[in-house]
Amino acid sequence: MSEIDLMTSDNQKGPWLSNEKQRVLLVSAEPWARNVLSLISQCSEKNIEVTHAIDGAQGLYYMSQSIYSGSPFQLLVLTSPLAQIDVQGCIEALRAIERGLNRPPYPCLICTADKLPPDFMACFPQTLHLRAPNSTQAASMVSAGILQVIYTLQAYRKSDDQIAESDFKFTRNQEES
Amino acid sequence: MSATSRISCPMCGQPLDRGSIEEVFIEFSTLNSCGRCGFGLDLRWRGRGSALSRPTPNLVVVSTELALEEQLSESLNASIKVEVVKEPTDALGIYAKTLRKEVPLSAILVTTRGQSQRWSDIAVAVRALEEGFKVATPMPIWFFSSAELNQIELSIFEDLADIYWRETPVNQENQTLLEVTPQLFS
Numbered sequence: 001m002s003e004i005d006l007m008t009s010d011n012q013k014g015p016w017l018s019n020e021k022q023r024v025l026l027v028s029a030e031p032w033a034r035n036v037l038s039l040i041s042q043c044s045e046k047n048i049e050v051t052h053a054i055d056g057a058q059g060l061y062y063m064s065q066s067i068y069s070g071s072p073f074q075l076l077v078l079t080s081p082l083a084q085i086d087v088q089g090c091i092e093a094l095r096a097i098e099r100g101l102n103r104p105p106y107p108c109l110i111c112t113a114d115k116l117p118p119d120f121m122a123c124f125p126q127t128l129h130l131r132a133p134n135s136t137q138a139a140s141m142v143s144a145g146i147l148q149v150i151y152t153l154q155a156y157r158k159s160d161d162q163i164a165e166s167d168f169k170f171t172r173n174q175e176e177s
Numbered sequence: 178m179s180a181t182s183r184i185s186c187p188m189c190g191q192p193l194d195r196g197s198i199e200e201v202f203i204e205f206s207t208l209n210s211c212g213r214c215g216f217g218l219d220l221r222w223r224g225r226g227s228a229l230s231r232p233t234p235n236l237v238v239v240s241t242e243l244a245l246e247e248q249l250s251e252s253l254n255a256s257i258k259v260e261v262v263k264e265p266t267d268a269l270g271i272y273a274k275t276l277r278k279e280v281p282l283s284a285i286l287v288t289t290r291g292q293s294q295r296w297s298d299i300a301v302a303v304r305a306l307e308e309g310f311k312v313a314t315p316m317p318i319w320f321f322s323s324a325e326l327n328q329i330e331l332s333i334f335e336d337l338a339d340i341y342w343r344e345t346p347v348n349q350e351n352q353t354l355l356e357v358t359p360q361l362f363s
Contacts, residue, residue, distance in 0.1 A: 060306065097273040
């Protein structure tokens with residue numbers, strides 16, 4: 001795995017990263033996720049706290065708890081396969097809870113080798129699906145995509161709009177191929 | 178056009194007609210809020226809002242047969258408000274809403290899995306929501322179905338509390354629900 005330098009000088013830090021601690025929830029059952037987690041832990045230097053859930057039920061628990069406690073995650077990253085409830089079920093449940101509570105949708109990044117319905121992203125706002133040929137490549141995509149994730153967080157924070165798909169140009173190329 | 182349809186939420190513009198106003202209970206007060214954006218409506222709205230607000234259900238039924246709402250309401254105590262939805266995730270949203278209002282549902286009755294991949298998805302999601310919201314007593318979930326569960330779903334159900342699976346004859350799910358539910362809430 002190539003080293004990714006997450007260190008930046010002070011003047012390179014975005015306003016979002018330089019302030020209070022931000023939270024990311026990674027829902028992944030894959031063993032490689034621990035490597036990803038250790039990599040993401042470098043984000044702590046950037047005030048990003050990563051919580052790891054090992055299955056869909058635990059992921060939904062952390063999401064519900066964050067809503068209940070009023071300290072929401074800024075980004076959810078989900079990879080498949082997941083036990084108990086799969087990625088699609090997780091997103092559907094989360095969006096239903098958000099609708100019920102009149103909350104804006106959490107931005108979600110899904111990285112899977114599964115084929116989701118073609119209208120999935122249209123049905124679920126603030127959701128981006130990165131499709132990998134297999135779960136191993138999904139792992140490397142997550143690793144390589146960490147900086148993209150951080151960038152997305154910054155962009156999301158700044159604009160408070162929907163996640164721009166153009167931020168993930170490489171994704172579309174991979175899906176098309 | 179009726180007079181009520183011209184009234185809109187001052188915040189989001191949502192027409193405040195029947196079902197679009199929510200009641201929010203804060204200690205001893207009942208306030209009205211817009212069902213779309215949550216904007217608190219002035220007390221002057223209360224009379225109108227109470228008349229238009231959708232009652233908080235006690236019981237949610239997931240079924241493709243919306244007429245069940247009327248049929249079930251007739252056979253149950255008048256104090257039990259029934260709402261029928263088509264998707265299990267809709268029931269989950271209503272449950273989240275009732276938890277926020279601190280008047281949780283008595284039960285969810287499921288006769289269809291809708292677009293979900295598994296029957297167990299709604300049960301797992303409800304229990305995770307309860308755990309996250311620190312709900313001490315799990316809400317019973319009843320399934321009425323002629324479907325056969327696979328081993329994975331069976332093992333998931335075995336790990337969860339207060340999940341009840343009632344086998345029914347094919348295409349008799351709603352009928353069985355109508356027969357059994359009054360006994361559950363008698």
